[in-house]
Amino acid sequence: MSGVKSQGTIFGHPKGLFLLFTTELWERFSYYAMRAILVLYLVDKVQDEGGGLGWSSADALSLYGTFTGLVYLTPLIGGWLADNILGQRKAIYLGGALMAIGQFILAAPHQWSAGIETTIFYVGLFTLIIGNGLFKPNISTMVGDLYEEGDHRRDGAFTIFYMGINLGAALSGFLVAWAYTQFGHTLIIDGESVFIHNWQAGFFLAGIGMIVSLIIQFLFAQKLLGDIGTVPSAKLEKQKAIDKGDTRKEPLTKVERDRIKVIMVMGLFTIVFWAGFEQAGGLMNLFTNEFTNRFVGSFEVPTTWFQSLNAIFIVVFAPVIASIWVRLGKNEPNSPIKFALGLVLLGIGFLFMIGAVLEMGGDANAKSSMWWLVGAYFFHTMGELCLSPIGLSMVTKLAPLRIASLMMGAWFLFVAAANKIGGIVGSFIGHGGPKEEQLANAMSIFAGIGITAAVSAIILYLMADKLVDWMHGAEGHAHDEAEHLAEEVAVTAEHEAIKPS
Template sequence: MSSLPNSGEFLGHPKGLFLLFGTEMWERFGYYGMRAILVLYLVAITQDGGFGWSNADALSLYGTFTMAVYLTPLFGGWLADNVLGQRKAIIIGGILMAAGHFIMGVPHAAVAGMEENVFYLGLALLCIGNGLFKPNISTMVGDLYQEGDKRRDGAFTIFYMGINLGGALGPLAAGGVAALFNWQAGFIVAGIGMVISVIMQLVLSKKYLGDIGVVPAAKLSAAQSSTGKKEPLTNVEKDRIKVIFTMSVFSIIFWMGFEQAGGLMNIFANDYTNRMLMGFEVPASWFQSLNSIFIIIFAPLVAMIWLKLDKREPNSPVKFAIALVFLALGFLTMMLALITEGSGEGTMQISMMWLVLFYLFHTLGELCLSPIGLSMVSKLAPLRLASLLMGIWFLCTAIANKIAGLVGSFIGEGHEAVNNAMGIFIGLGATALLSATAMYLLSDKLVDWMHGAEGQHEPHTQEHILAEELEVAAIKQ
């Protein structure tokens, strides 16, 4: 059993919470700062310090990279649980990610002839480091509190606010520096954020976290492991697993559209959006901050709406359907932008407000869907299959990211890109609406298959619901 030193409290919570808050905030600052400029760097012409790749090649790589971001935690979580312990995994992962950022920041002139090989090395280190870091930091938050401590929901609310604060600041800082100096400088800024995260853990964790996360979880639970025979799945468990699989598959549709943000929409912001504001050209990468900013603003409002609805609050499958409608509205917004402001020319420039509306609708959709995912698996999965089924959820998210890159890659180049973008927006919007309809029609059956698990044993307070809305960060990590 982990013990926590009496290091005092801040704002009614253990000070260790704010150490984890800062550690995760700076890691997300680095990751989202790097992600905001990644595709733009790949498509930038070599004279501007980029690789000069086609949109299709850049978006395909982006899809592969973000897919790996969701796959590697499956292995990193196992290593932490069985070999390293959470704290070592976080520190090793953080060091690898910092190295990845800095390697991507090496000037091309310093590695002439090997630029792409060095770049791939940086990405590989980011993927491996993310796998060690990502699945472990959030679980340590819960370990700060004894079972039944009512402060736990509030702690996760604070923690997830930190994640979104990092997600908002990273693109602004890395994107701003990249626009002012060069792409490599932007990656270095991301690396600096990751270094701050690692230093905080190395210097402060012993004082504020005690031995939490030091011993691998498998060793801690070995004494409590069951030696009995495995029981076959009951009919109730089989039905609940059906729900998990069904909603996981539908989540692919949502994330396939939502994850156009860092790829296709990044290129659209850069090439086809009028970004002049009072004589200042807004960096395309800055639009990547909108999602996190909107989460911070609207998560409390969504929580209040669910609280006001009380018994009329939609069930989880209906919330999934609502999320898919918001996804479709985002693409409808871009279709209207092309219709009202499009000239059919490759040089078309739409207003920035269309992009702001696009990200607003998609964030509202995220707030309806993302909190359900982890909660759904934890409520419905048989205990002996919980990790496997959680892995299925993340596997579907990984698949969605790869498909998102492939879909976005159809935008093409120059003149044809505008027409192709309209086709992509129509296709994704229509798919989202059809999926929303199907999910709504299935909702009653899915609730029946949950066998009473929907809403069971959950405190219906504003603080609890706000914590759920902010758990979008648990997916985004």
């Protein structure tokens, strides 16, 4: 711990933990609020008094994949800058400010940007990407620094912290829906009443969330965190190594090479999973908006509410999954088998999406039940809870210490590639045309992802024993439910591009 004076505890943890919890909650609220409406804004038809950019579904989903891919890629750069130049605290302030600016740029009304709205839109996204890269990889590092090495409270601290992530993500879908409907308006077009969603209000609300995050951090950081995050950590570590005269560069051993093979192989399978899973904010979001009956009585459930299901399911079911692994004891499956199970559950989720399309009978004017979507999100989340805890945890266990950061970077490259591939796959829905054609294309995409996930699961299952051999004893199970809960809730450590400390 680096120069922190005790300010007392809450629930047995330093008060600084709950400062970081709240900071991250509002940052994740900001990001997920924007993500929930990004594709919807892109495809919404341009109107004289509002609306979206009027893009085709294919173009919107392709851009969505590029954006989310870069969101996972830039933390590598942001982490290096914080470690070597800025320090975590300055990186968070700078990154948060850029993210807020990006959200407010997206919130600029069309009337202010006539003729250049697309350029301004790109500038807003670029600013968000750079800000995210500076913010995301650094705040969790500060969580770890609150505790001395060996402090048994650290795992519980990350569990609490990741709950903040999911709470922010869950709130975002509900509140952003309130914003874009509350501040929308009705127009009479060709004699028909048309409601115009105010997407700019949604982006503005996301910007407010980021400002709240920054204000909280700025007001209380010095008091509750002391000097944590103010000095670039890599500079300190390098100086310690120099002082000890430890500058050796040793070649990789056979065991280390085998373990790196496991990381590379599992990385390929993680591309399959996340490319499918990330359809949630893209293709599945569009399907929810265009082809789903969202009425409960006279109330129409906002499209973005479904974006909150994943976070809600994680909070509710992470302890259940943790308990199941504990009760299995010695029969608990190894990491590759859990990974394969995650892929199977992803495939089952897309069976529900296929069911939604089949219910419509090829009629694009019909609507499918929203319960198909709830089922799909449920099984996708169960797959995430089986698969994602393996990710960064596996890298930290298997990567040789002297190249751990390099291997972590390689892992995030797999996740970034998965997001871009997911956008490309979703874009196969087409560049417009009849809705029947788009529906048929969506059916092919859902089926294709489901089949790919199932085949990948079978291949990984057959490889599992060999992969465990290559781990050379690094494979192990947590000993109690608390450890398992920390792993399961830490699912978002990988998904949110957070590097553990």
